[in-house]
Amino acid sequence: MKIIVNVDVMMAKRKISSNELAEKIGITPANLSVLKTGKAKAIRFSTLMALCHELNCQPGDILEFIDD
Amino acid sequence: MKHDLFSKCIKIVIAGTTLIGIVCCIYLIPELARVFRMWYPEQAYWATPWMIFLYVCAVPCFAAMVVAWMIATNVGKDQSFTKKNSNLFKIFSILALADTGVFGVGSVVFLLLEMNHPGLLLADFLIVFAGLAIFICTAALSYFTGKAASLQEDSDLTI
Numbered sequence: 001m002k003i004i005v006n007v008d009v010m011m012a013k014r015k016i017s018s019n020e021l022a023e024k025i026g027i028t029p030a031n032l033s034v035l036k037t038g039k040a041k042a043i044r045f046s047t048l049m050a051l052c053h054e055l056n057c058q059p060g061d062i063l064e065f066i067d068d
Numbered sequence: 069m070k071h072d073l074f075s076k077c078i079k080i081v082i083a084g085t086t087l088i089g090i091v092c093c094i095y096l097i098p099e100l101a102r103v104f105r106m107w108y109p110e111q112a113y114w115a116t117p118w119m120i121f122l123y124v125c126a127v128p129c130f131a132a133m134v135v136a137w138m139i140a141t142n143v144g145k146d147q148s149f150t151k152k153n154s155n156l157f158k159i160f161s162i163l164a165l166a167d168t169g170v171f172g173v174g175s176v177v178f179l180l181l182e183m184n185h186p187g188l189l190l191a192d193f194l195i196v197f198a199g200l201a202i203f204i205c206t207a208a209l210s211y212f213t214g215k216a217a218s219l220q221e222d223s224d225l226t227i
Contacts, residue, residue: 031227041225 004064005043007036010055025050075144082140086133089126097122114183121174128167135160149216157210161203168199 011021022032027047034040048059055062069077101115108114139156142148175192178184184192 027227034225035227039225040227041222043227047227 001068002038002066004038004066005035005040006062006064007032007051007055010057010062014055016054021051021054024054071146071148072144075140078140078143079137082133082136086130089129089133093123093126111183114178117183118178121178125167125171125174128163128170132160132163132167135163149213149220151214151217154210154214154217157206157213161206161210164199164203164206168196168203171199172196 007021011018016024018032018036019029022029025032025047035043051062052059097119101119105112105115135156139153139160142150142153142156147153171192175184175189175196179186179189
């Protein structure tokens with residue numbers, strides 16, 4: 001059971017790089033990488049809001065639940 | 069106080085304590101044995117076994133100083149709340165318990181072998197009490213540091 005953060009897909013659609021996105025949402029590129037690789041244990045609503053704002057999407061577009 | 073300054077202060081105390089321990093082992097214990105033989109010639113045969121016993125009990129103390137130095141180094145790197153530090157505290161507590169146990173049992177054995185005095189045994193039990201207190205404190209520190217490490221990890225992986 002896990003939640004996947006599909007930031008890569010939305011980043012490709014919006015044609016935005018990791019460094020640019022990290023700067024715009026106010027996190028470090030390292031933390032964005034942690035998010036993308038699924039190592040994050042939690043995400044703040046403020047970060048999720050900023051991600052959705054910059055990628056112009058809904059939380060459901062970037063968060064996916066997988067039941068093993 | 070910043071973590072690097074705190075680490076340096078702890079290291080100075082550890083180095084000083086180790087130095088005192090070395091002075092005790094090299095000079096004080098043999099000197100006490102010599103004076104004991106001089107003052108109590110009938111019990112002179114007590115001196116050598118007790119000297120050996122005290123040297124054996126000193127080994128875990130020096131090992132504990134090495135562990136304490138490693139903990140202070142981790143604190144200096146701002147890695148206080150880590151599983152590594154929790155394990156080091158656990159090792160420290162095991163060393164304290166082992167040393168206390170050996171010392172307590174050894175004191176009783178010496179009494180049974182008529183190489184100890186009941187008054188001295190009372191002082192030995194005070195040392196055992198202090199050793200057990202150190203064991204309890206370091207075991208608790210190990211547990212709390214482990215819990216804090218889990219919280220730290222959760223916090224670090226919260227984006």
